[in-house]
Each structure stands twice: as C-alpha cells, then as structure tokens.
Amino acid sequence: MSTPTLMDYDEALARFEPVLGIETHIELGTASKMFCGCPTGFGAEPNTQVCPVCLGLPGSLPVTNHAAIEGIIKIGLALNCDIVEWCRFARKNYFYPDMPKNFQISQYDEPLCVDGHLEVDVDGDTYRIEIERVHMEEDTGKSLHVGGSTGRIHGAEYSLVDYNRAGIPLVEIVTKPIVATGDKAPLVARAYATELRELVRSLGVSDVRMEQGSMRCDVNVSLMPRGATEWGTRTETKNVNSLRSVERAVRSEIERQGGVLADGGRVVQETRHFHEDTGRTTSGRSKEEAQDYRYFPEPDLVPMAPSRAWVEEVRASLPELPAARRRRIQQEWDLSDLELRDVVNAGAVDLIEATIAHGSDATSARKWWMNQLSRQATEQGVELAELPVTPEQVARVQAMIIAGELNDKLARKVFEGVLAGEGTPDEVVAARGLKVVSDEGELASVVDQVIADNAGVADKVRAGKVAAAGALVGAVMKATRGQADAGRARELILERLGAS
Amino acid sequence: MSAITRDEVSHLARLSRLALGDSELDHLAAQLDQIISAVARVQEVAAEDIPPTSHALPLTNVYRTDEIRPCLPPEQALSGAPAAEEQRFRVPRILDEEA
Numbered sequence: 001m002s003t004p005t006l007m008d009y010d011e012a013l014a015r016f017e018p019v020l021g022i023e024t025h026i027e028l029g030t031a032s033k034m035f036c037g038c039p040t041g042f043g044a045e046p047n048t049q050v051c052p053v054c055l056g057l058p059g060s061l062p063v064t065n066h067a068a069i070e071g072i073i074k075i076g077l078a079l080n081c082d083i084v085e086w087c088r089f090a091r092k093n094y095f096y097p098d099m100p101k102n103f104q105i106s107q108y109d110e111p112l113c114v115d116g117h118l119e120v121d122v123d124g125d126t127y128r129i130e131i132e133r134v135h136m137e138e139d140t141g142k143s144l145h146v147g148g149s150t151g152r153i154h155g156a157e158y159s160l161v162d163y164n165r166a167g168i169p170l171v172e173i174v175t176k177p178i179v180a181t182g183d184k185a186p187l188v189a190r191a192y193a194t195e196l197r198e199l200v201r202s203l204g205v206s207d208v209r210m211e212q213g214s215m216r217c218d219v220n221v222s223l224m225p226r227g228a229t230e231w232g233t234r235t236e237t238k239n240v241n242s243l244r245s246v247e248r249a250v251r252s253e254i255e256r257q258g259g260v261l262a263d264g265g266r267v268v269q270e271t272r273h274f275h276e277d278t279g280r281t282t283s284g285r286s287k288e289e290a291q292d293y294r295y296f297p298e299p300d301l302v303p304m305a306p307s308r309a310w311v312e313e314v315r316a317s318l319p320e321l322p323a324a325r326r327r328r329i330q331q332e333w334d335l336s337d338l339e340l341r342d343v344v345n346a347g348a349v350d351l352i353e354a355t356i357a358h359g360s361d362a363t364s365a366r367k368w369w370m371n372q373l374s375r376q377a378t379e380q381g382v383e384l385a386e387l388p389v390t391p392e393q394v395a396r397v398q399a400m401i402i403a404g405e406l407n408d409k410l411a412r413k414v415f416e417g418v419l420a421g422e423g424t425p426d427e428v429v430a431a432r433g434l435k436v437v438s439d440e441g442e443l444a445s446v447v448d449q450v451i452a453d454n455a456g457v458a459d460k461v462r463a464g465k466v467a468a469a470g471a472l473v474g475a476v477m478k479a480t481r482g483q484a485d486a487g488r489a490r491e492l493i494l495e496r497l498g499a500s
Numbered sequence: 501m502s503a504i505t506r507d508e509v510s511h512l513a514r515l516s517r518l519a520l521g522d523s524e525l526d527h528l529a530a531q532l533d534q535i536i537s538a539v540a541r542v543q544e545v546a547a548e549d550i551p552p553t554s555h556a557l558p559l560t561n562v563y564r565t566d567e568i569r570p571c572l573p574p575e576q577a578l579s580g581a582p583a584a585e586e587q588r589f590r591v592p593r594i595l596d597e598e599a
Binding site: 030031032036037038039045046047048049050051052055057063064065066067068069086088094095097100144145147157158159160161162163292296297299301302303304305306 | 517555562
C-alpha cells in the first residue's frame with residue numbers, strides 16, 4: 001500500500017469542506033449485565049464474570065435489565081430525543097470471536113430514542129449537533145492479539161478472548177451528519193464528545209471513562225470540494241479513546257483525505273485505526289464486503305413499549321443538566337465567559353460548588369481551586385479532583401482566613417502541607433506553627449523595632465508620604481516570617497508615625 | 501429463476517468461515533434454493549393487513565431487576581472451548597486476509 005501524501009491542514013480546508021459523523025458507545029454503570037446477572041466491574045480476572053447467557057450457551061435465554069433501559073431513556077431525554085412507544089431488539093449477525101454467540105443483540109431500524117440534539121460551544125460560537133438515534137445494545141468481549149509486533153490485530157497469530165465485557169449494557173449515540181463546521185471541525189468534534197461526556201456523567205448512568213473504554217468514539221469524516229453539494233466517501237476511525245484523540249483523529253483524516261483527493265485518488269470507504277503515538281490513522285478492515293449483518297428481530301426478547309407515564313417519571317427525575325448548570329453558576333459566581341470556560345475546562349465546577357456548600361464564598365473557592373491547586377494538579381499531571389485535598393478542607397482554610405487566623409501567604413503553606421500528606425489544615429497549622437501573629441503586644445513590639453531600624457523610611461511617612469509605609473509593613477512581615485496580619489501591622493505603623 | 505444464486509451461497513459461506521468446495525457449493529446452492537422456495541410460499545398468504553410476526557407471544561416489557569447473580573467458575577466457562585490460554589478463549593487469528 002502506498003503512503004499518500006498528507007495535505008497541509010489549512011490548504012485542505014481551503015479546498016474541501018469536511019462532513020463529520022460521530023458514533024459514541026457508552027457502557028452503562030449498572031450492577032449487572034444487559035441480559036444476565038453477571039457483574040460488570042472493570043478489571044476482573046479474565047472470564048470470571050460470565051455465565052451461560054453471555055457466553056451464548058445453548059438453552060440460555062436473555063432477559064432485559066430494567067435499570068439499563070431506564071439509563072438509556074435518561075440519556076435520550078437529556079439529548080432532547082423522542083422516546084418511541086414501541087421497539088424491538090435485533091440480532092446483528094457476524095462472525096468475529098468478540099461475541100461468543102456469533103451475534104450481538106442490538107437495535108436496528110427501531111431505536112429506542114430518536115431525533116435529539118445537543119448544543120456545544122466552540123470559541124464563542126454555538127453548534128447544534130443533531131442526534132439521529134440512541135439505541136441499546138450489549139458490549140463485546142475483549143481480544144488480546146498474540147504474535148503481532150504491536151499487539152494490534154494485524155499480524156497476530158492468534159487471539160485470546162475475555163468475555164467479562166461481553167453483555168455489559170452499551171448505549172450507542174449516533175449524530176446526524178455534522179456540516180458547515182469548516183476549519184473548526186476537529187474542535188467541534190472534541191467539544192461534542194466533551195459535552196456528551198459531561199451530560200452522561202451528570203445523569204449518573206455511566207462513569208464515562210474514556211481511558212477505561214466506558215466511553216468510546218468512532219469518528220466518520222468525509223471531504224467534499226468547496227461548493228459541491230454531494231458528500232464525499234467517508235471513513236470511520238474506530239475507538240478513539242480520549243477527547244484529545246477525537247480532535248486529532250478528525251484533523252488527521254482531513255489532512256490524509258485531502259492528500260488522497262488532491263493526488264486524483266479515491267477515498268476508500270473503510271474502517272481506520274487511530275494511533276495515539278503518531279496521531280495518524282491506518283487502514284483497517286474494508287467495509288464494502290464485510291457489512292452484511294443480516295439483522296432480524298431478536299426472537300428471545302419481547303418488544304419494549306415504555307409507558308408514557310414512565311418516560312415522564314424519568315424526565316422529572318433528571319438532574320440539572322450541564323448546560324443549565326453552567327448558566328446558573330456563571331450568574332451565581334459572577335463569571336465572565338472566559339472565566340467560566342476555564343473553570344469548566346479545569347474540572348473545577350463540582351469542587352468549587354462543594355467548597356461553597358461547606359461555607360466558603362464563591363470568589364475565594366474559585367481562587368484556591370483555579371490558582372494554587374490547579375497549578376499543583378498540572379505539575380503532577382493529575383486531574384484537579386485527584387489532588388489529596390477536599391472541598392471541605394479548602395472551605396476550612398478559607399474560614400481560618402476570614403477569622404483572621406491565617407493570611408493568604410500562610411494559607412498557601414497550609415495547602416502545601418495538606419498536599420504533602422501532612423494531615424488536615426488544622427493539623428498542618430498546628431504542626432508548622434502557621435498562625436497569624438494576633439498577639440497585639442508582640443506585633444506592636446515588632447512594629448516598634450522595624451520603625452527604629454528604618455528611621456529614614458519612617459521619617460518619610462511622618463512627612464506625609466504614606467505610600468512609603470508599605471516598605472515597613474514588608475519588614476514586619478519578614479520579621480514575623482509572614483505570620484503577621486499585614487492589615488493590622490499597617491494600622492499600627494501609621495498610628496505610631498502619626499500618619500493615620 | 502432460482503431463489504438464491506451459487507455466488508450468494510459462496511458469499512455466505514465466506515462470511516460464515518466455511519470452506520466449501522465446488523461440488524459442495526453446487527449441492528448446497530440447489531438445496532438452499534429449494535428450502536427458500538418452500539418457505540417463500542408463506543408470502544403467498546401474507547396479506548397487507550397481516551403484520552410480520554416476530555414474536556409468538558403478545559407480550560411487551562419483560563424486564564429483570566438489576567441484581568447480580570452467580571457466574572460460572574472460569575474453568576467451567578472455558579471447559580467447552582477447543583483451546584484456552586491464560587484463562588482466555590484461544591481462537592484462530594482474526595482477519596487473516598489482511599495480515
């Protein structure tokens with residue numbers, strides 16, 4: 001296979017208009033599998049969470065998990081979908097050992113949820129992503145390919161299959177073609193995946209962890225010449241497993257397809273694999289012949305007809321959704337669009353909200369999480385929420401500041417201690433002796449000493465140059481190793497120098 | 501006119517990972533043709549007002565509560581497998597046509 005020349009991204013966008021489609025698979029966090037009572041925990045020993053039903057043994061019969069159906073209805077409603085009044089499961093037949101039954105139970109022409117939409121923001125512009133369908137299916141087993149150099153499917157000599165994942169409830173969310181995004185296409189794709197992840201997480205129906213595979217995106221990309229009305233041939237890049245990879249995969253396919261088309265070539269409709277290390281896609285199996293799934297209604301499962309009463313009950317139970325929540329906190333916390341975006345991108349919304357719930361004011365809560373703690377998280381390469389400090393502890397530190405027991409500088413040291421595992425804020429304060437010097441007599445004697453030591457500066461202040469007092473306050477802080485109340489020190493200095 | 505062509509049988513055999521020789525294809529194509537033709541007679545009585553039947557029972561909404569039930573021990577789960585390794589099902593290499 002020849003390696004096509006990549007086209008420069010800007011040139012590709014100047015000549016072609018990308019059309020995207022995104023299929024997202026989300027594993028629901030139910031206790032048991034979709035059609036049997038096997039547990040769904042991640043990381044168990046291979047083939048320890050299997051039974052006759054999910055192994056497809058003769059004589060076994062599937063029964064639908066009620067919680068999974070409630071979960072998908074929640075997702076459908078949150079995506080503004082209609083929940084159909086009647087639908088069936090379908091068998092998707094294929095010969096691939098990741099399903100021991102030789103078929104996957106899915107939905108075909110009767111998805112449970114249809115015609116929704118999700119709005120996403122990119123650089124201040126809102127894109128409305130239309131949702132074609134949301135349907136229920138079961139996840140497949142995991143294959144380990146042995147003998148190949150890369151652990152990938154190509155070149156493998158044989159495969160080892162673990163069916164623990166086979167039968168875990170899987171929701172597939174399919175967009176309608178996403179058009180007119182121009183050079184923002186990769187960002188729109190990423191923003192969609194991000195928003196979808198936030199939305200599903202807020203519903204509490206999945207942990208949506210891309211690195212563990214409980215959320216996986218397949219990204220369809222095609223290019224058409226600018227001004228054309230007929231879409232080009234699309235490729236489908238499979239299992240893109242991070243938000244950043246969604247963006248990179250779209251960008252990479254635009255560059256690759258642009259190169260193919262510019263060379264007078266033809267884009268082949270195929271599945272492609274995304275490689276994290278190179279940021280490029282490579283050809284997978286060709287779809288043109290293999291896609292003959294011979295769907296038919298699943299005879300072992302009766303149709304679903306969710307009552308309107310149930311659907312309305314589920315609708316009423318939906319929590320505040322991320323978009324509404326962002327609007328609310330922006331107002332309540334008085335944030336600019338940029339500040340809001342930073343807070344959201346830092347994953348700080350929950351943390352700040354919890355800190356406020358523990359008694360902090362919004363501005364202070366945001367300040368701590370977005371400054372010192374965010375920097376720490378970035379330095380350590382972890383999520384903000386993974387830092388060993390709780391919203392309650394942040395609120396406690398802020399309460400000590402309000403009470404005059406700490407100043408900002410000392411508070412930063414308290415957080416250093418907490419992050420270093422030295423205990424709670426109170427324990428760190430005690431162990432490091434970080435109390436503000438509030439003893440008036442002690443502070444006064446330091447102030448007197450500083451004035452004596454800096455007679456020149458003191459004279460300037462006496463002469464009315466109040467700004468010079470700052471130097472004296474600094475000297476007091478230095479003498480107390482930062483533990484004095486700077487405001488009170490300033491008052492005392494001005495008092496003594498008759499400038500107050 | 502036959503209900504299924506020899507080429508279609510060959511295609512299905514490939515999807516099913518069945519290695520059929522020429523004589524087998526001839527034999528099975530003819531047999532399948534007869535079977536499909538026989539079943540197709542049902543369509544002669546299917547009227548517009550009779551919806552296709554997918555389920556024999558007039559039931560909807562049969563669910564189970566989300567509760568964990570005991571699994572098979574792995575050695576039992578693997579006992580029917582032609583080959584196993586590292587407590588996993590060992591299967592021939594996948595997509596050999598592209599290796």
